[in-house]
Amino acid sequence: MLGVNKVILVLFLINHCLFSQESFWVKNVTGEAILENTTAQKGIETARLNAFGEALRQQGVKINAVQFLMQYENLKDNIKHANTSFVSLVKTASEGIVAEYANEIWEVRNLRSEKSEPPLVQFVVTLDARITKPKGKPDPNFKIQLTLDKPSYWDGDKLEINIVSTQDCYITVINITVDSASILVPSNHIKNNFIRAYETVKFPPEGISITAEIPAGWEFSEDMIVVIAMKQQKDFVKFQWVDKESKFVKSRQATLTELMDWIASIPLDQIAECIERFEIRKRSF
Secondary structure, three states, X not given: OOOOOOEEOOXXXXXXXXXXXXXXXXXXXXXXXXXXXXXXXXXHHHHHHHHHHHHHHHOOOOOOHHHHHOEEXXXXXXXXXXXXXXXXXHHHOOOOEEEEEEEEEEXXXXXXXXXXXXXXXXXXXXXXXXXXXXXXXXXXXXXXXXXXOOOEEEOOOEEOEEEEEOXXXXXXXXXXXXXXXXXXXXXXXXXXXXXXXXXXXXXXXXXXXXXOOOOOOOOEEEEEEEEEEEOOOOOOHHHOOEEEOOEEEEEHHHHHHHHHHHHHOOOHHHEEEEEEEEEEEOOOO
């Protein structure tokens, strides 16, 4: 565990567009936020994210703007909701992401005139947003399945994972915890990430273990295993992860941003994904 408690799950803005993507500018979309006792920065972020959600909806992306507003100061009280948002945003990346925005026009008003009461501030932004979508259509015959040996674990338990695909493919396996993420496959320990169709791959292999861990002071947590399968090799490691104990490790926040970018860069008929969530509880002695 990295000991980071504050995680923002809405950073999905990508700074480049790849050739496997289609790109569209959506003009003059509006987002607003009405907030009490908050900072100007949070009001600006919330209104802007609402505008992004509107731009995506106008391009046919099935998105709930609330998914972009999941900002938790304390994941300890909200881990299940945060993980639901994480999964939704990852799946949304295959439909479209906001790649760029421009021409912001802002309006900020205090809706409460009584000086004795806290201000009620309305933030409104109008902007242009560029939406990128992966090319192609999903291959209905390309599926990846992930199963865990248990539905839940005690702190310190070892995990066992079974993965099976309907086609030959290359897999990337990522473990998402409360405050970090690590690439399990491929890694310095497991460099071969190719699997044959309908052959069940058991992970980890002998001599390697994955341990369910709960943050200090927590009684309950929930982690995730993400499996991305691709017909052609396309490494996720290019995103400059930090090598710790022979595993590529990065913050949960950065992982969400880069995972969405990566998925959106792959043609839809070349990719399949699966995410499993599992509970971890503290042992009582």
